[in-house]
Amino acid sequence: MFLFEYQAKTMMREQGIPVLEGIVATSEQRALDAARELGEGPWVIKAQIHAGGRAEGHVGGSEDLRGIEFSNTVLGVGQTAARMLGKSLVTPQTTRQGETINAVYIEPEIRSELQIFLAILIDGERGEPVCLASVKGGSQIERDIFDDPNSLVRAPLGATNQIALSVGHEVASQLGLPSSSIGAFAELVQQLHGLFVARDLSLIEINPLAIRSNGSLVALDARVTVDDNALYRQPAMGALASRGDQSGAEERAAKNGFNFIPLDGNVGTLSSGAGLAMATLDAITHLGGRPANFLDVPPVLEVSRVKEAFLLVLSDPGIKSLIVNVFGAGIMRCDTIADGLLLAHLEQPVSIPLVMRLAGTNAPLALSRLERSGLDIQFAPNLASGAQMVIDAADSPPAPRQTDSIAGRLTQWITRAKEGPRS
């Protein structure tokens, strides 16, 4: 779970970590007031979305408005906020549709000579949290680290609940920080680690951390991801999640426990298991097709939830065909998938060609139920042929346009059923 910057900074402020005074604004008027309350200016206006890369992102398709903007005048703060609010921000870390900006965060602008990147996250290979730091803080950090992985200082933090100040001292000296800031830096690393452990975080990151001429530190940005698996014991974090903004489809997916990501293509996909879902996208893309979504339905017993999964993926007006790729195992049985599809079809007649690749537990039972359904289904013996079939189906001439009335849809469906499944 990704927190907004202002939520992350509130958490840090409570821990005693130096952050600037800032104000959240959801309207132009509030932004104007905020700028006045914060003093003289200049100010920085930051779009609040659940993704990074804001300084490199564009608001509402505009070339000249980024997700982070600066202003020297109160009026400019209001105008910038007005241009951002309600618009979509597309960054390298969002989908191409971007995320809607429902709030901006306004802070005084700080200039500093030295900008540090500092993060704590889980190092999966070592099985412990690790502190990463670099003197090349800022929005280019990922590229810098990719080009020169050795520029990154790494300090393993172990399984302890509290790390020693010496850890931060060591990192600071490897970074070559000025001696006037080393003490504060060491304390900061300890505080960040304290939050990381106490709040079950999977990432806490300050980029950039400004080091001012007097040696004092201040976090200019803050990024926090909470371990979703630990939300059951972090009720305060869970409450923040409910205020998140997701697209309607993503919210529906989250409510049902599906992993769903809308993409830009025309081939719908529904799989069980994240690995198989990714493999489905890879197989389609490899053959020149364009997946419309990633959808991983976790193993479920309830047919009603499988139905929801079908309704979700079919609600995308851009899809021209759909592949279902399920390997029945564990509690996930192929007949549950078939029944879910039939229920979805009763609620919302399915008018696009389907390709089913069902294997494993109860696959023959599922196939026999679907064969009798009259739906436009091709059965694929394996993923290879399934991927080709679903791409061909998407590229074939489109079915007659859907009318809005239920009667119209039923008529179409009945006509199609009479024609029988295509070979």
Next chain:
Amino acid sequence: MSILVDESTRVICQGITGRQGTFHCERALASGTQIVGGVRQGKGGTSHLGVPVFDTVAEAIEVTQANASVIFVPPANAAEAIIEAADAGIGLVVCVTERIPVLDMVRVRAHLKESNTVLVGPNSPGLAVPGVGTLGIMPQGIFLPGAIGIVSRSSTLTYEAVDQTTRNGLGQSACIGIGADPVGGISVSQCLRLFMDDDQTQGVVLIGEVGGRAEENAAEFLSTLSSVKPVVAYIAGQTVPEGRRMGHAGTIVHYGLGTARTKIKALQDAGVRVVSSPVDIGSVMAESLGR
């Protein structure tokens, strides 16, 4: 010789009385896996599926001489269950439970450093040695005793690789789903070591995913060996947009490390044949073995 599981493996199930534990133990028993008991605090002295149930792992070992455990307990208690099994001296622990908080697994990993217990998982489909036994949730009826070792970070793709190597007649020596969590037990490299040392295994299928550094480490390990059995790899998520979460915490791509591109390059440099589409795993493996 066989991989992790052989005829002497005596299995207990922690969480045997739950829905998942019951379902999978029933199937494992039917397929011949030696499940000798179960553990569920408060139900000691009863029996379930025809095997005795104990309050603790230690009691279960004392009575049944169990040396392996498969864990189905809920996520909030799973870390403690792993530690209990290790402390009681169980040599092989397979943890199926998913959604365990990652900091709990950090604690487990630190604890296991002091023990000889091998942990497979968590968030793992388990492991199967065809013809000998299945610990976990892998479906019955898709395996064929044979020549290929399969190690996988993705549950459902494991079955895909099994299916393809069964259909083309190669069969499997063992199939290990190491689990999809960022912090887990046995690594891809450790599994490769087992396969390289195993007489029955002639070739290895490695199923990786974007995120983490498991494949890079595996490539590094392979390049230290003087002779290597053919390895065919597939990295899931090559077409996934970077920085987006694909259902596993382990697949978040951080800071340019662990992208499909870096993994494929590292593996290819180590002599691994990397297939770009999952549909080619079985056929390329057969080709590598000259079949």
